[in-house]
Amino acid sequence: MFKMSKHKLWDGDDNIEYGLVHIAAFLAQAMEEGIKANTCEELNAGHPHEVQKNKTVYSASAACGQGNELYENRGCSEEDEEAYMACNVNPDMILRAKVLSNWDDAPPGFFCAPRKYLPLAPRWVVHGLTCNSSSTSIDNITEYISYVKKEGRCRDYKQINSAGWSYADCNERRCPGPTGRVHVQGCCWWGRGVLLTSGVCTLGKLNTYLREIPELTPPENLCLNPSAVCDNRYPYLKWILGLFDYVSNVQDYAGGDWEYKTALKNWVNNGKSRNDPKFIDIASKVFKSGSPAGIANEASQRVNNFFEVLKIFGQYKEGE
Structure with a gap:
């Protein structure tokens, strides 16, 4: 049970x-x-209706929230006696999801990084960019964030045909996602698990309780590395x-x-x-x-x- x-x-x-x-x-x-x-891990849905709301389809900042609420603000209520267990939002956290949609040139997995490394988040351009057939994907996360900042293309995962990052068609390099956020600092709390649970409350509670069950406790603290939820180990x-x-x-x-x-x-x-x-x-x-x-x-x-x-x-x- x-x-x-x-x-x-x-x-x-x-x-x-x-x-x-x-x-x-x-x-x-x-x-x-x-x-x-x-x-x-949650996918970048890129709803077309965002265009009519002055938001950017497939903005990298969709990692911050794909509704009207920032995931980092999805904490426990003040009345919750377990509210103290919620994870703290660390603006210096750097993470990258290892997940893809099942269609050609789909947006890569979400990522988060401090503004000192990526001041503004670009948007994903699905088609129309030229790829070198010899392009190799980037695994190192620091190198990857630098690649995104430089509007890199074709190296997010294997077999990209004509897609990549761009600030084109964004107002002064600002490509707001669904919540209006234009960067990905602190945006590490996208949905994970079979219910794509997002935010800092439920995950923080689970992290606390797992510490009491040695046989289930992963080496990683889920508040420091929420992506451990999806680790194949x-x-x-x-x-x-x-x-x-x-x-x-x-x-x-x-x-x-x-x-x-x-x-x-x-x-x-x-x-x-x-x-x-x-x-x-x-x-x-x-x-x-x-x-x-x-x-x-x-x-x-x-x-x-x-x-x-x-x-x-x-x-x-x-x-x-």
């Missing part, structure tokens, strides 16, 4: 139906986040972070007139009908925005994921 201090995976009060539906709800979110793209960490996120932020949610466990039980007791997806709809909103009144992107797909898993678990048949 998954347990981190007071954060324990609910077993459905010893009711196997409740328990399986609970796990299906978690997996429905994981399928839409990390599993769908086969990634442990610790394949279990992406799942542990995802479970911890879901248990502490969704499973135990009780606010207003909606409480997760009660809503799940009621949905099961009322026949688990696909014509009434309200439970998974609201659970998805709580997961994505922290509130039943919030918004969940790809909401219909999360519902589909939920019922697909239930079908595998033998908890749902088409037509029910």
Whole structure:
């Protein structure tokens, strides 16, 4: 049974139906986040609508946040008794994600670096640049940041055809990402794990609790190296972070007139009908925005994921 201090995976009060539906709800979110793209680290989505908002498609500063909120500000609430566990944002941290989208010349993985090394973040130009067929990718992170600053092309990963970094079409070399940030200092808190958990709160709590479990504790402090979550040496960490996120932020949610466990039980007791997806709809909103009144992107797909898993678990048949 998954347990981190007071954060324990609910077993459905010893009711196997409740328990399986609970796990299906978690997996429905994981399928839409990390599993769908086969990634442990968040990808640069580069939404086209950013152009209309005076933001830059595929700005490197998308690492700072791909919504309206800076990930580094996604901390614990003042009322949270575990708030002291949150990671501190270190402006001198330098990290680079080792992940790629599955299409030609896609933006490379996110990275963060102090402004003294990269004052302004450029944008990724997907097509139209000339690449030397003999170009080799750069692995050293210090060399890589220098390469980005010089508007390097074709050396971010193997087999780039015609893409690279540029300040062209940016106002005075300022290429704001979704949050308006024009640099990547302190922007090391992009999503990681099967739920692409971002920010400093949940990761900081997990880092604290892992110290109490020697057999699971990685040598790295996750607050000093959050990318350790996706290190192949610790394949279990992406799942542990995802479970911890879901248990502490969704499973135990009780606010207003909606409480997760009660809503799940009621949905099961009322026949688990696909014509009434309200439970998974609201659970998805709580997961994505922290509130039943919030918004969940790809909401219909999360519902589909939920019922697909239930079908595998033998908890749902088409037509029910």
